[in-house]
Amino acid sequence: MASGEKHPAARTVSVVLSALFLTAVAWLLARELRDLDLDALLTALGDISARAIATGIALAAASYAVLSTYDLLAVRHLGRRLPYSRVAPASFVSYACNFNLGAIVGGAASRYRTYGAWGVDAPTVTAITVFCVLTSWLGFAAVASLLLLVGPDVIEPSLLPIASTRVLGALAALPPLAYLALCAWRRALITVWKWTYALPGIGLAALQIGVSSVQWLLPSAVIWMLQPGDGMPYPLILGAHLLAAVAGLIVRVPGSLGVIEAVFLRSFAGVVSHETVLATLLAFRGVYFLLPLALASATFLALEVHRRRAGTRGRARPRRQARTATS
Numbered sequence: 001m002a003s004g005e006k007h008p009a010a011r012t013v014s015v016v017l018s019a020l021f022l023t024a025v026a027w028l029l030a031r032e033l034r035d036l037d038l039d040a041l042l043t044a045l046g047d048i049s050a051r052a053i054a055t056g057i058a059l060a061a062a063s064y065a066v067l068s069t070y071d072l073l074a075v076r077h078l079g080r081r082l083p084y085s086r087v088a089p090a091s092f093v094s095y096a097c098n099f100n101l102g103a104i105v106g107g108a109a110s111r112y113r114t115y116g117a118w119g120v121d122a123p124t125v126t127a128i129t130v131f132c133v134l135t136s137w138l139g140f141a142a143v144a145s146l147l148l149l150v151g152p153d154v155i156e157p158s159l160l161p162i163a164s165t166r167v168l169g170a171l172a173a174l175p176p177l178a179y180l181a182l183c184a185w186r187r188a189l190i191t192v193w194k195w196t197y198a199l200p201g202i203g204l205a206a207l208q209i210g211v212s213s214v215q216w217l218l219p220s221a222v223i224w225m226l227q228p229g230d231g232m233p234y235p236l237i238l239g240a241h242l243l244a245a246v247a248g249l250i251v252r253v254p255g256s257l258g259v260i261e262a263v264f265l266r267s268f269a270g271v272v273s274h275e276t277v278l279a280t281l282l283a284f285r286g287v288y289f290l291l292p293l294a295l296a297s298a299t300f301l302a303l304e305v306h307r308r309r310a311g312t313r314g315r316a317r318p319r320r321q322a323r324t325a326t327s
Contacts, residue, residue, distance in 0.1 A: 066215040136212055154239035
């Protein structure tokens with residue numbers, strides 16, 4: 001797989017867009033939080049039950065388990081014999097770092113490092129990464145399409161000022177449908193942005209979209225479970241979560257810090273209090289971001305110990321063989 005440098009004009013546009021969106025996010029947060037009641041926020045946090053937190057943790061675990069199937073499907077597609085017991089830790093560390101630290105600094109770097117502990121070479125890790133990214137956004141498009149076609153009022157109009165969200169839903173259906181058609185029609189190498197990608201068969205392509213669609217539903221389920229009360233309907237949470245994912249793609253802030261909050265505060269303005277929204281999102285960040293990051297850090301440390309021990313054994317073996325040959 002070959003990479004290419006981004007054109008200077010494209011880099012400039014990217015920086016300008018990011019700056020504009022970041023400014024808009026900061027302005028929106030300042031406007032929405034100017035009357036925040038800290039006591040009400042602490043009360044809302046206290047209203048989240050231990051049972052809700054336990055269920056949220058279970059749903060988060062299910063989400064990360066589904067994410068690991070992206071890597072497993074990628075490994076199988078590439079014809080590599082790597083057991084799930086090795087794929088799962090590498091995937092978990094990668095996504096936990098990605099969600100907290102960003103795709104490049106966190107996700108990509110940790111994926112290369114953790115797969116390297118199992119002896120997987122860099123080009124193969126790159127291929128796995130491309131497969132997983134494509135899988136994720138195909139599922140996103142499928143879920144967004146269904147949500148906008150079935151429930152066109154799930155997105156706050158001020159955040160998505162278009163005449164018909166159903167039209168947007170129909171457009172969102174095109175990428176996964178085109179991908180399925182392409183995989184059914186031909187098996188070939190294609191170029192996705194700057195990476196070369198080997199198209200899978202139609203069965204694997206459908207599985208990619210299916211597991212990714214399930215994955216996009218789970219974080220929203222965590223948020224829904226952690227809310228103090230029941231004033232935030234799941235379809236609206238899902239719509240806000242999908243919109244925040246797109247905003248986070250544009251505004252490159254680690255953990256989409258402030259971006260998720262801005263989108264949710266605006267989406268639920270007048271539905272529930274700002275304190276309820278923030279309490280829910282604070283609990284969500286703890287359950288879905290920080291707890292997995294702590295566990296991923298321990299997992300990463302264990303993989304590094306394994307790598308060092310394997311390296312020590314590898315260096316010691318030639319020395320033993322040399323001593324045996326000269327004796």
